[in-house]
Amino acid sequence: MTNFENTRSATLSVSGVDLPMGTTTIVDVPVYTDLDGAEISHTFHAVVGARPGPVLGLHTAVHGDEWLTVEVARAIVQSLDPAEMSGAVLALPVANPPAFAGRTRNTPDASDSPDLNRAFGGVQTWITDQLAQSIVDNLYANIDAIIDFHLGIWGSAMGSVACGRDFTDPVINKQAFRLARAFGLPYVRHGDFVTKFPGPKSGVGYAGEELGIPGLISEVGGAGFNEETEARWLATNVAGVHGVMREMGILSGTPDLPDEVMVFDTAARVNPTNAGFVDPLYSAESMMSREVQKGELLGRVFSPHTLEVIEELRSPVRGLLDMIPRPYPVRPGDWAYLVLDLDSPGNIRLSGDEMPSF
Numbered sequence: 001m002t003n004f005e006n007t008r009s010a011t012l013s014v015s016g017v018d019l020p021m022g023t024t025t026i027v028d029v030p031v032y033t034d035l036d037g038a039e040i041s042h043t044f045h046a047v048v049g050a051r052p053g054p055v056l057g058l059h060t061a062v063h064g065d066e067w068l069t070v071e072v073a074r075a076i077v078q079s080l081d082p083a084e085m086s087g088a089v090l091a092l093p094v095a096n097p098p099a100f101a102g103r104t105r106n107t108p109d110a111s112d113s114p115d116l117n118r119a120f121g122g123v124q125t126w127i128t129d130q131l132a133q134s135i136v137d138n139l140y141a142n143i144d145a146i147i148d149f150h151l152g153i154w155g156s157a158m159g160s161v162a163c164g165r166d167f168t169d170p171v172i173n174k175q176a177f178r179l180a181r182a183f184g185l186p187y188v189r190h191g192d193f194v195t196k197f198p199g200p201k202s203g204v205g206y207a208g209e210e211l212g213i214p215g216l217i218s219e220v221g222g223a224g225f226n227e228e229t230e231a232r233w234l235a236t237n238v239a240g241v242h243g244v245m246r247e248m249g250i251l252s253g254t255p256d257l258p259d260e261v262m263v264f265d266t267a268a269r270v271n272p273t274n275a276g277f278v279d280p281l282y283s284a285e286s287m288m289s290r291e292v293q294k295g296e297l298l299g300r301v302f303s304p305h306t307l308e309v310i311e312e313l314r315s316p317v318r319g320l321l322d323m324i325p326r327p328y329p330v331r332p333g334d335w336a337y338l339v340l341d342l343d344s345p346g347n348i349r350l351s352g353d354e355m356p357s358f
């Protein structure tokens with residue numbers, strides 16, 4: 001158990017709306033008015049347990065094209081019963097409404113910071129700066145931990161969770177790892193969230209470094225794959241959040257931990273340099289299970305015009321495929337493969353409840 005034994009949920013309110021224990025409440029908070037006169041708002045869902053305890057925050061669709069994560073938010077909210085909870089879950093299904101409306105990753109404007117996940121702590125009145133500030137004021141101000149959900153664009157799937165290891169406060173690093181492990185997968189990506197990627201202006205980076213809120217990123221799932229596989233990814237996300245809630249003491253019991261956790265230090269993106277149609281050699285069912293060798297062919301990119309192969313995608317390392325595409329059109333840099341490096345010296349193999357040294 002981590003040190004989350006507070007009673008924050010007993011006095012929870014969002015934007016002046018009280019959220020009593022034992023209730024589920026939706027709170028709509030206006031953020032800005034758009035050019036067509038529409039009021040753009042954040043819609044928060046609060047599931048507050050019958051007994052006091054800590055508060056877990058969730059946000060999905062920070063990137064507007066990763067809309068599968070909204071299904072995850074819905075499944076999680078629907079899975080919760082206030083009568084069984086000591087503490088609360090505060091969820092924001094559409095963190096970036098204008099990007100989601102256009103089904104684009106970024107906010108469709110000409111600002112300095114179109115990517116909401118690089119806009120936290122922004123002080124201008126750009127749309128993303130205001131959306132980030134609303135998330136800080138209404139969500140981060142009320143929570144003890146955060147899960148940020150990514151991926152889920154059509155055509156590309158992923159299968160892991162990640163947490164930061166370079167927060168200035170070592171307590172945040174430890175708590176973040178415990179939460180990520182409680183998600184229950186046998187592998188965790190461990191990265192320099194503040195100093196490298198996704199950076200100090202990302203949601204989880206800002207929450208951890210500036211606000212002292214530990215968090216993790218779930219990148220499990222994708223759209224456009226077979227129904228059974230997609231249902232399994234959805235169930236993994238719901239079970240993962242329940243595991244995190246057990247770790248925090250919001251649900252009773254202890255999280256189901258795997259016997260062994262592989263902590264990966266390095267991930268290599270293998271994405272196209274030319275636009276075309278990606279033609280994968282591996283199906284999503286081999287995600288995180290099939291070992292590939294350095295130099296091995298993972299897929300090809302063919303021209304949708306001439307139908308000829310214009311690029312080969314090869315693994316730069318021996319590793320496990322954490323991201324796998326289905327055949328879909330890509331532009332340079334778009335998502336094809338992510339390979340977790342099995343030979344990185346920074347990898348750590350831990351027994352279920354063992355902690356890495358920080």
Ligand SMILES: [Zn+2]
Pocket residue numbers: 062063066149150151
């Ligand atoms: Zn994303």
